[in-house]
Amino acid sequence: MPTLKTLHYDVIIVGAGINGCTSAYFLSQAGLKVALVDKTGIASGGSGAAGAFISPKFSKEGPLKELMAVAYDEAMTFYTTVLASHTLLKPLLHMSQDNPDESISLEQSAVVDARSACETLASGIDFYVLEVQSPSYVEEEWHCEDLRSSHLVLTIGAYPKIMPIDYVGLRGIWGHRIDITTSSDVPCIMHQYVSISPTLNEGVIAIGATHDVHYSPFDPFAIYDIEAGRAELIEKALKTLKLNNIKILKDYTGLRSGSNDYMPMLGSLVDAHATLALHPHLQHGKETDPKEFVYYPNLTMINGSGGYGFVLAPYLAKRLKEYLVEGIPMDKMISPSRFFSRWAKRKKS
Template sequence: MPTSKISPYDVIIIGAGINGCCSAYSLAQAGLNVALIDQGGIASGGSGAAGAFISPKISKAGELKEIMSEAHVEALAFYTSHFPQFTLVKPLLHIANSPKEGEKVESFKRESHLKHSNIPHKIQTLLSDEALHSASIYFDMGAVVDAQGVCHAMAEGVDFYPMRVEQLTHADGLWEVGKLRSKHLVLAIGAYPKLLPIDYVGLRGIWGHRIDIETSTHIPCILHHHVSISPTTKEGIVAIGATHDVHYSPFLLEPYDVEQGRALLLEKASKTLKLNNINILNDYMGLRSGSNDYLPMLGNLVDAEATLEKFPHLRHGEKINPREFVYYPNLTMVNGSGGYGFVLAPYLSKRLQEHLTTDSSLNPLLSPSRFFQRWAKRK
C-alpha cells in the first residue's frame, strides 16, 4: 500500500481516464493538492482506446445539444491553447450512417452556428458512392488529440498512485482511501465497479477498439461515418475507431477477439473510402462509460440507505425534492460521457473546479441523483 506524500490532500480523484486526468489538471491549476489513483495506470481503460475527437454531437435541439455545443467550443479552445503538442487541428467531415442519422445531420446544418462549407473536390474524389450520397456536414475546424499523450500531460505534477481501491471510508471529516486522506473525493471510475452502494447510477459500458495503421492513402481531414478515420499527431499514421460495442464486456470470462475487431474496423472504414497498402501498427481497447439518458454526470452522490430511511415512501413513488436527499459528504462523481469523453472533460472539470473552490452550484440536470427516484420506486 503506497505511503501518502501529503496528508491530507485537498482532493483525491479515483480513476485516471480523461475525466480524472482533466479534473486533476484543473484542480491542481487552481492551487489544490490533488492525488490521482488508478490501479491500471493513466489512460489504461476506455480513454486510452478512444479516438479522442473534438467534434460536435450531431443531435436535434434540446438540453443535450446545448451542453454539447458549449462543451465543444470550450474543448477546442482548451486543447489548442494548453496542449497544442497533443492536438491536431483538421477539417471534419461527418457523414450520416443511416437515413435517420441523415435527418439529424440536415436539421443540425440548418441550426448550427459552427462554420461549415461544401466538401472540397479532392475529398469528394476519395469517398465511396455510399458516402457521397449520404447526408453530410463539412466543418472547417475539428480536432483530434493524442489520448494517451494528453492524459499523461494533464497528470504531470499531480501525485499519482497506481493502487487498487477496495474500500472507501469517511471519518472525522476526511475521506480515507488506503493510507491516503482528503477532504474531497471525486469518483471518475467510468463503467468499472462503483466502490459504494450507488446502484441507482444509470451507467452502461461501451467497449471500444481502435487501431493505428499505415496506409498509402492520404487522409486530409477527420472522417466520421460508420467508424471514424483520422490523421493523427504522429506523421503518416491514421487512426480508425473506436467502435461502440455494447455487447462485449471485459467482466465476462471470454476474451475479446482482436482479429475480429480489426476486421470489423477495416470493413466499416471501407464503406467510407478505399484504404490502400494497410499495415496495422497498434490496437487500443477499453471500456467507456455512458449514462442511460446520454447526459453526462457531474454532481454529488445520494446515500441511498440513509435517504430511503428518511423517506421510506420513495419506494411507493412519492416525489421528493432532490435537495432533501441525504448525500455523501464532499463526494462528487464525474462520469457517463460515452463517446464524447474528450469533448466533455474540459467542460465538466472546469465546473467541478469552480464548485470545489468557490462553492458554486452544479447543474442539477447533470446530477447523478436524477436516477434515484425511479430506482427507489423499484426497490
C-alpha cells in the same frame, strides 16, 4: 488511526483517465493540493483506447446537443491552448449514414493524442498506483488507504462501483480502434460508419471505433475476438473511403461508460440507505425534492460521458473546479441523483 505514512490532501481523485486527469489539472491550477490515484496507471482505462476526436454532436436537437455544443467550444479552446503539442487540427467531414450525400463540414476540428494528453495533465500532481476498494468518511475526512482528504472525486468510468450507488444508471460499451498505414491520402477527419483520421504521428491513420454492448472484460468467461473487430473496422472504413495497402500497426480496446439517459454525470452522490430511512415513502413512488435526499459529504462523481469523454472532460472538470473553489452550484440536470427516485420505487417492487 493515522499512520506515519498518512498523507493529507484537499482532494483525492480516484481514476486517472481523461476525467480524473483534467479534474486534477483544473483543481491544482486553482491552488488545491490534489492526489490522483489509479489501480493500474494513467490512461489505463477507456481513455487510453480513445481515438480522442473532438467533435460536436450532430444528431437530434435537445438538451444533450446544447450541452455538447458548449462543451465542444470549451474543449477546442482547452486542447489548443493547454495541450497544443498533443492536438492535431484538421477539417472535419461528417457524413450521414442514411444519406451519404448529406454531410456537414467544419473548417477546423481536432484529434488529441489520448495517452500523452492525460500524462501531461497529470504531470506535477502527486500520483499513486492504488486500487481503492471502499473509501470511508471518518472524522470529516475521506480515507483511501493511507491517503486522506477533505473531498473525494470518483472518476472510475465503467469499472465496478466502489460505493453502494446501484441507482446510478451506467453501462459499459466496449470499443476497438486501430492505427494503420495506407498508401491512400486521408486529407481530413471523416466521420461516417467509423471515424478515419490523420494523427499527430506522420503517416499514421486512426480508424475507430466499434460499439459492443455485449462484451465485458469483467466477465471471466467472455472472449474478445480481435480479428473480427479489425475486420469490422476496415469494412466500415472502406464504405467511406478507398484505402489501399492497409497495414495494421496497433490495436486499442477499452470501455466507454454510458449513462442510461445519455447525459453525462457531474454531481454529489445520494446515500441510498440514509435517504430511504429518512424518506421511506420514496419506495411507494412519492415524489421528493432531491434537495431532501441525504448525500455523502464532500463526494463528487464525474462519469457517463459515453463516446464523448474527451469532448466533455474540460467542461465537466471546469464546473467541478467552480463548485469546489468558487462555491458555484453544479447543474442539477446532470446530477447522478436524477436516477434515484425511480430506482427507489423499483427497489420496492
